[in-house]
Amino acid sequence: MTVLRTDRLLLRGWRDSDLGPWEALNADPEVREHFPDVLTREQSEASASRFRAGLDRRGWGWWAVKVRATGEFIGFAGLDPVEESMPFTGVEAGWRLARPAWGHGYATEAAMAVVTFGFETLALPEVLAITTAANHRSRAVMRRLGMTHEPAEDFDDMSVPAGPLRRTVVYRLANEDRSAL
Numbered sequence: 001m002t003v004l005r006t007d008r009l010l011l012r013g014w015r016d017s018d019l020g021p022w023e024a025l026n027a028d029p030e031v032r033e034h035f036p037d038v039l040t041r042e043q044s045e046a047s048a049s050r051f052r053a054g055l056d057r058r059g060w061g062w063w064a065v066k067v068r069a070t071g072e073f074i075g076f077a078g079l080d081p082v083e084e085s086m087p088f089t090g091v092e093a094g095w096r097l098a099r100p101a102w103g104h105g106y107a108t109e110a111a112m113a114v115v116t117f118g119f120e121t122l123a124l125p126e127v128l129a130i131t132t133a134a135n136h137r138s139r140a141v142m143r144r145l146g147m148t149h150e151p152a153e154d155f156d157d158m159s160v161p162a163g164p165l166r167r168t169v170v171y172r173l174a175n176e177d178r179s180a181l
C-alpha cells in the first residue's frame, strides 16, 4: 500500500491504535456538524474496516493521517470514486480531522498530497470534492487546492435527510489546471 509523506504528516494504513481516537473524533458534534449525525462506536469501527480493506485491495483510498513529529493520529484524508448515488462520476478527495487538529493547515497539506498522488500516480484527468453547501471550512480547503466551484452543478443529495444538509456543492480540479499544487 502507498504511504504518503508531507513536511508534517504521514498518510498511512489504519492501525488498531487509531480506533480509539477515530471513534472519539466521530462522536464529536463539532466534527459532525455538517453530517446528519455523530457516529456510534460500531459505526466508526465499521468505517475504519472499510477504509482498511479499500487500502489493502487497491493501495490507495482513505488513509489514516498522523502528525510525524508527535506520532498522533488526527483523522483521515484520501481519494475514492464518488458514490453511485451522485449525479456524476469521477474520483473525489476528502478529509476529516479531530477538532484540535483544525487550524494548522494539516487538512490542506494532506489533501495536496492525495490530489498530487491522484494526478501523478493514478493519472486522473480530474479530482472532485463534494460537501454540503454550509461546510465553509471544507470549501476553504477546496479553494486552497485550487479547485473551482460551478454553482450550476449544486444539487440536493437525496441520501441525506431533508433539511439544510441536503444542498451539496461540487468542486473540481483538472490535472492541466493544478498550478496551486
Ligand SMILES: CC(C)(COP(=O)(O)OP(=O)(O)OC[C@H]1O[C@@H](n2cnc3c(N)ncnc32)[C@H](O)[C@@H]1OP(=O)(O)O)[C@@H](O)C(=O)NCCC(=O)NCCS
Binding pocket: 030, 031, 032, 034, 094, 095, 096, 097, 098, 101, 102, 103, 104, 105, 106, 107, 108, 109, 130, 131, 132, 135, 137, 138, 140, 141, 144
Ligand atoms: C474540513 C476540515 C478538515 C478543515 O480543517 P482546517 O484545519 O480548517 O483546514 P486547513 O488544513 O486548510 O487549515 C487552515 C487553517 O489553518 C491555519 N494554519 C495554521 N498554521 C498553518 C500552516 N502552517 N499552514 C497552513 N495553514 C495554517 C490557516 O490560517 C487556517 O486558519 P483559519 O481556519 O483560521 O482560516 C475540518 O474543519 C474538519 O475536519 N471538519 C469536520 C469534518 C468535515 O466536515 N470534513 C469535510 C467533509 S466534506
